[in-house]
Amino acid sequence: MTSPIRSIFDALDPGDALGEVLFGLIMALTWTVGSRLVMHEEGIEVRDLVVATLGCNAAWAIIDAVLFVLGTSFYKSRRLRLFRHIKAARNEATALAVLAEEFPIEDTPFSGKTADAEALYRSLLALTARAEPRKALLTRNDILAATGIGILVFATAIPAVIPFFLIADAELALRVSNLVLIALLFITGYAWASFSGGRPLYAGLTMTGLGLVLVLIAVALGG
Template sequence: MAFGRPYITEVIDPGDALGEVLFGLIMALTFTVGSRLIFTQEGFDVRELIVGTIGCNVAWGIIDAVLFVLGTVFYKSRRGRVLRQIKSAGSEQEAISALRKEFPLDSEPLVSVAADEDALYKAMLDLARRGSPAKLRLSRDDLLAAFIVFLLVSATSLPAFIPFFMIGNADLALRASNFLLIGLLFLTGCAWAHFSDARPLNAGITMTCLGLGLVGIAIALGG
């Protein structure tokens, strides 16, 4: 906690947050790079570019926030269903099988022995049997996380327009805008590495190449 307020990563998973930033940057780059490609053909309207890019990112920010809320409701509902399934299981083995299916350890980055896994699932089973399914409701943190999703997607379009307020030549400003967004792709990759086991340089280069590749696909398909 900082100054009594939660960090973003305490409310939303860092991978989800960085994924939203990546999505917002790709959306913005699709507009700015696409504008660069048609610059000499149809002329260039800075105001139209700014309004279009911000409008698109805000719209998708709202959509992503709503989808995040729906995903949260689904997740909580599913966990409640699993808990009821465990409580109604006909045998301990059936209940543990349900736990293994919902919380598999084989996909985790650890190596464990069978005896330890059995002990863990039995402890989880004891805890589940003593508890009861909570009433399905969205918490304050859930709504805050959805709002953060909206902000991350929407706000990533804003840095693209800084060069247009600092450089008088629209063509040069557009070039600078594209380079700025590409730099932010690299920084997003470095931030990704901070929360994972990757090397910042490798993650930054990978994220940049991935982002540009997706931008190219979006433009090629008319997105």
């Protein structure tokens, strides 16, 4: 029997999951780096920093989950609209043109022949002709995926606050927290390459560098 946690993350695409982890890490790192600047100028209470870091990621976890639901609803409604356009097409050529516009293969990472593309669109048209429209409703998997997104974004803040419970020196704990988050950026990039077939070491270093640049931009802009 599948556990509830397993069901949640099975419903979430690995690319989406890693993207949310990256987002959560950048949010937490932005907060802790910004707090370090404040600590030097005004001083800061460790409890306030822990609560603020968890609260920031919790808020964005909810926001990101809601945005995922809205995006999924939009996508399904758009697909339903496309289906109806194809059904209402005056002739086969018009319907094929609609499909070609919606599903272009020029930008795909493989080269396809014109005849193969036309065969693909004709197959989709034949499938559409036999199908009936359904309401664009959210499914259980959509809700599970949104829940998984919320959990991932919030969970990335937990490693950021653990050092404050283990290290008495607040500034040292903050340094360790930042190092942990930077290490997790590298691990996220490494995992991303493992799923996508890229070079793990290169992807890890790239993700770390990109994450740090985004954090610096956010801090500089007051984020």
